[in-house]
Amino acid sequence: MRTLVALLFATSVFAQSTIPNSPGVKASVAIRNATIVPVTSAPIANGTIVFANGVITAIGTNVAIPAGATVIDGTGLSVYPGMIDSGSNAGLTEVDSVAGTVDTAELGDFNPNARAAVAVNPHSELVPVTRVAGVTHVVSTPEGGIISGQSALIQLAGWTPEQMVVKSPTALHIRFPRLRSGSPFGPPPDEEQEKEAKKTYTKEIENLRDLLRDAQAYGKASAARAGSKSVQRFDRDLVLEALVPFVEGREPVILHANLARDITAALKFADEMKLKVILSGAQDVGRVLSEVKSRNIPVILGPILALPSREDDPYDLLFSNAKTLHDNGIRFAIQTSDAHNTRNLPYHAGSCAAFGLPKDVALKAITIYPAEIFGVADRLGSLEVGKQASLIVTDGDPLELRTNIKRVYIAGEEIPMDSRHTLLYEKFKRRP
C-alpha cells in the first residue's frame, strides 16, 4: 500500500494531491479500553466507543460491540471529537505567492455573493496536512474588501466540494472599516491625513449601509413578488439577493474588528441593521465586555499566536482574552486564520490555557463551542450517541505539543494518516 502511495506521490503537481481521500466506507468500528473524552461530559477511563454508518452508537465502560465491527485496541490511547477551526482559508489557497492557486479574496469592496463553498479544493495538499493533525472541520472563510463573502463549514474529507460542505453559508463576513489615519507606531498623522482618513471611513460605512438597506428593500420586494404575481417583476440582482438572508437576520453575520473603537462602531452598526452578529478577531474585547455581553454576541478569538497591535498592549493580551471571556460568561471559539497551519489550532487553544483559561474550556473552544455557535451541535463538537463519528485517537492530550494523532475518522470513515509531509519524510528517510 505504502509503495503504491509513494509511486503515486512521485508525480505530484500543485494541489493535485494523490493521497487517497475517504475510502467511502462507513465501517462499523469499536475502539476499546481507551480514555474517551466526550467534552460535554466527564472523561471515561477504560471506555469504549462504537460507531457505524457514520454515527456514534454507544459510549461507555460496558458497551456491547456489534458483530463484524472492526475492533481497535485503545490501550494507552484517548478518543476526542475532531477539532473545528472557526476561521481559516484552508481549501481556498495552495501556494500564497502563486496567484493562480489563491482564491481567498475577490476584487472590490462588496462581494456578498462570493461563496467559499464553490471554490474549496477537495484535493488540496492542505486537506490531508490538516486532518492528520486532528483538525477535521474548518470554517473556510473568504477575505478581502468590506463584505468578503460567505464562509462554508467543511469537513476535510470528500471527493467533491459538495461532499465536503457541512453548512453553507456558515456566515456572511464583514470586515468592518477601520478608522485609522496612521500606524500606531509611525509619526503622528498631520491634519490633512487625518481628514482624509475620516472622509474615506465615513464613505465606506455609508456605502455599506446603503448596500444593506438596498438588500432589505430587495428582500421585501422579492417576498412580495413571490407571494403574488400581481407585484411588478424586476430583474434579479445577485449581489442584493445574496444579502437578503443576512439583512433579514435569519443567518449570522461575522463582523471582523479588532480595535475597541472599531468593535464599538461595528456593534452599533449591527444594531442599526438588526443583524445577527458574531464578532471575530476582537483583540480589544476586554475593553468592550459589557457591549458584547449585553447583546449576547459570541466571539471568535484568534489567531491567538499573533502580536497585539499596539506597543503598549500587554504582551499576553491575545493569550488571555479567552480567560476574560470565559470569566465573563461570554461564548467564544478559537480560529487560526492560517490556512497552511490550521493544524496548529490545538496550540492556539493550548496557549490560552497557559494564560489562565481552564484546560477543558480550551478544548471546548475548538470542539463544542464552535459547533454550537455555528448551529451544528446536533452533529458535531462532542462524542455523544447520535452525533457524527468525527473523532480522533491520540496518545495524549491533543492540545499538547508532543501528542501524536494516531487515527482520524471523519463522518465515520477512516482517514489515511498520510499527507504530503509524511510522504516526503518517508521518501527521504529512505535515501541511501
Added chain:
Amino acid sequence: MRLRRFVALLVLLCPVLLRADAPGVYAITGGTVHPVSGPEIANGTVVIRDGLIEAVGANVTIPPDATTIDVKGAHVYPGLIDAQTSAGFAAAPSRRGGGGGGGGGGSSERPPEPTPDSLAVRNVKLTDDLMNDGRSIGVTTILTAPSNGIFNGQSVLLNLGTGSLESRVIKSPAAMQIAFNPRPTWTYPDSLMGVIAYLRQSFFDAQRHGAAREIYARTPAGLQRPEDNPALDALQPVLRRELPVVFIADSELMMRRVQTLAKELNVRYIISSARQGYALAPELKNAPVLVSVKWPTAPADKEDREDQPIRVIRDRRMAPTTPAALAKNGVLFALVSGPGKAGDLMPGVRKAIESGLSADDALRALTINPARIFGVERQLGSLERGKIANVVVSDKPIFEKEAKVNRIFVDGREIRLPADDKKPGATPASPIDGTWSLTVSAPQGNVSIQVTLKAEDGKLTGTYSGDRGSGDIRSGTFDGSAFEFAISATAQSEAETTDWVFNGTLDGTSMKGSVATTLGKFEFSGSKSE
C-alpha cells in the same frame, strides 16, 4: 556751474548712490538695550555707522551726523540668527512611514539631489516674502541649505537685508550638510544602514582622492592620473577638519550614531535637529548642537492619541526641555527652526522657555551661540563696537507672546517691515486664489489640468498638474477679472514640452477662455475645487 553738472553726471552714472539711505549713521536711543555680551542697559544707546556698530552704552555721545531714533519703552537686541533652515529651497517630498520606503511621485516632483560640491549660495532663491517671514520676528541672519538628499551641499550664512545676494553673504560655505535620507527604493542607498555605509565609503573615496592628487602632483610620471571629481574635492576641507559637518539627527538613537560615525570619520561636526537631546544631554558636550524648536505635536483625534505608545507621549512632553537640559550641562547650543518654518520659531522658543530655559540663555542661543558655532562671533551675535549692525527693536521683551518687532536693521540699513495687520507669509486672498479644475477641449479629446493659483500685486503664481505633466506656471498675471499664464505642456507621446498659454476671465467660482498652443487655439473652462 561746473560742480552742479558734475554732481548731476554723478547722479546719472551712480544709481546706487541715489538708492542708498543717506547718510547711514543712526543713534537708537531710549530703549532697554540687550547687548548679550554684557548686562542689559536701561535707557541705552546704540550708534550705527556705515553698516557697523560704532558704540553701545548708557552714556554714549550721539554723533552730530546721526539720525536719532527714539525707541523709548522698547527693547533693543542684536539681530537674531536662525542657524539651520532650508529657506529658499524647494521642500523635499514628505516621507510617510519609516526610512527605506519609496519616496512619492515622479521625478518632476522631486527637487534634484544636491552633491557635496553643491553650494547653497549659488542655488538659493530667497524671495522678499520669505525674508520678511524672518525679519518680522527679529531674524536678521539665516543659515540655509537644501534638506533633501544625503549630502545636502554646503550651506550659506547670510543676512536678510536688501541688496544683491552676494553682498549679504556672511560665510560660504558655512558647513558641509549631511542628512540621513534614504533614496527611493531600488536606488542605492535605499535604507538607513545603506546611507551610513555610503557615507563611510564616500569618505574613504575622498581620502584616497586627496592622497592620489597629492602623489600625482609630486611625481606624475608612471602613474595613472586621478579623475576629476568635484564632489570628492569638496570633501577635502572636511577631511582636513577645516569645514565642519552639520549632521541632521533628531532622535537619541540617531544622535548617538552621528557621534560614533563622526569619530570614525574624524570630522569636526555639529548636530542639528536634536529634539531628543534631553535624553543624552550630558553626553553632548563634544560638539555644538542646533536644536530645532518645531516640537512634536499630538494627533488631533483623541482616540489616536490614546493609541499612541506612552513612549511617544512622554517624548512629546520632554522634547521642549532639551534646550534647558543642554544649558544645564554646559553644551554649546543654538535654537533653530530646522525643518519648521520661520513662523514656528518664536512659539517654539517660548515653549522652551516655559519648559525651563532661561530667557537669557534663549537669547544667547539665538545670537552669540550660533555665531560662535559657525565661527563668526567676531562679526555677529552681540551689540558690540565693530560688529555688523544687525539690530532688532521689539516693543516688549522679545520672547513675550505679544511682543512685536517694530524696527529691524540689517547691515546698518533699516528694512521696512510688512504692514501691521499682515501676519508673516499671509497676503489678502484674491478671488483667483485656490485650486481649479480645467478642461481643455482639444480635437483629440478633453484634457484635464488642475491649477493651484495665487495672485499678489497683479502677478499670478502657482502650480499645475494633470494630463500634460506638472510644474510651476509662468508669466502669470491677473487684473481682478482677466488672467493669463503659461505652462510647459508635456505631450503624451513625446519627451518635448511646448508652451501652452492660457487666457481667460474669472466669474465667481468658474472661469473660461482659450489656450494657445503650437497646434492652434482651443477653448477651456474650469471650476473651483476648493
Added chain:
Amino acid sequence: MKKIIALALAFSFSALAQERVTLIRNATILTITKGTIENGSVLIRGAKIAAVGKDIAAPAGARVIDGTGKFVMPGIIDTHSHTGVEGSVNEISLPNTGMVRIGDVLDGSDISAYRQLAGGTTAALILHGSANAIGGQSQIVKWKWGRPVSEWPVAGAPRTIKFALGENPKSANFRPPEGTARQYPQTRMGVEEVIRKSFTDARDYMAAWDEYEAKRKRGETAIPPRKDILMDTMADILRGNIDVHAHCYRSDEIMMLLNLADEMGFKIRELQHVLEGYKVAPEIAKHGAGGGTFIDWWGYKAEAYDATPYNVALMVRNGVLTSINSDSDELARHLNHDAAKAMKYGGLTEEEALRVCTINPAKQLRLDNSIGSIEVGKDADLAIWNGHPLSIYSHVDTTFIEGDVYFDREEDLKRREAMRKEKEELLKKEEEESKKAKAGDKKEKTK
C-alpha cells in the same frame, strides 16, 4: 580620613555590583548538556552561573527564588531575527550589499525585544533581509531591554553576513515600481553568478592591494587602490573572518552554495530556512554547515511547497548541527513550541529537542562557551518557567540575562495599572495645556 571613607565606599560599591547574587532553589534544572536535575538549584553570581546542583546553600545577601514546581532552562537563542532594526531591513538596490551593517542601525525601543524575553528568548542573530544574493552584515545581540542599545551586541561574537538564495534575491515575488528597470539576477543561475563574481572580484581586489603594498615596500611611488568596503567584506569572508548564514530553500540551490563555498575555500556556517535541507542532509553534514529552520511554515512560496515539519528530525539524524529559529517577531516568543514539535514530527528525544533551541544555535553562533546551557562559568542567561518548557501549558515567569532580570511576569502585571494611569495623566495635562493655549490665542485675536 575623607580618603579612607571614600576608598571604603568605593570598595563596598564595587563589591555590591560584582556580588549581585541570586539563588534559584528547588526547581527542575534543564542543563541541556549535563542532564536534568530534579529539585535542583542554580546560583548566579554577577553575570555568571556560579553553581549548579542539588542543595546549594544561599550565600548571605543573596536573593532567593523558590523554584518549587518550576523549570529552569537556558535562554532560547534565535538565529534568524529582524527585530530591533531602524529603517528598512533590506538594502534592496544592488545584488550585493555586503557593505551595509545591521549593527549601524540597531533600535533598542522595539517592543518585540521585550515580548521575546517574555517567551524565554534571550539572544538572537539580527539579519539583513533576503532581497539580495549577498546581503548586509548581521549582528548578534542579547535582548537587553531597557539598556542602551550599544550594550546589546555580544562582545567577542563573530562577525556575520547574510546570503540569500532562491525566489527573494531574484525578485520573483516583487516588482520595482513603474519607471524602474528590473534588476539582475532574475534566475537562480544569476544568483550563483552574483556570488561567484563577488568572490572573484574580491580576489582581484586583494591582489591589487598586495601589489601596492609590495611597491611601497620597495620604495616605489604608487597611488593606493580604492579602499572598497564591499570588497573588504568579501575578502574577510574568504579569510574566514566573517561567518556566512545563508537563507535558502531548494535542494539544488543548497548544493550550489555548498559547492561554491568549497571552491572558494571557505565554509558556510549555517543554512537558514533550508526547508529542503532534508533532501540533501548528508551533503550538508559533510560540508559542515549547520541548519536553522522552522517547523510549520510551508506552501507560502513555490520554493516552500516541499517543506515538511520533519525537516529538523531528518537533518539531526544525518548529523547536521540543527537549530530552530523564527524569522518572525511573533514566533520568536514561543520557540519552545517548535522545539517540542520536533519530537512529534520525526521523534527527536526530549534532550535533542531542547538542544535545538539552546546549545545548537549557540554553537552556530560560536558562543557555546558562554551561552546555550546551564553550566558553571557560563553567562547567567536563563528563564524560569512555570511548567516544562516543551508543554503548551507553560509560560515564562522570569528571564535573566547575565544575572540581571529583564522580564518578570509579576512585575509586568503590576506595572500595567501604573502605566495606564501615567498615560491618562499625561494626556489630560496635554489636553488642558492645549485648551489653555487655544483660549490664549483667541484672546490674542480679539484684542
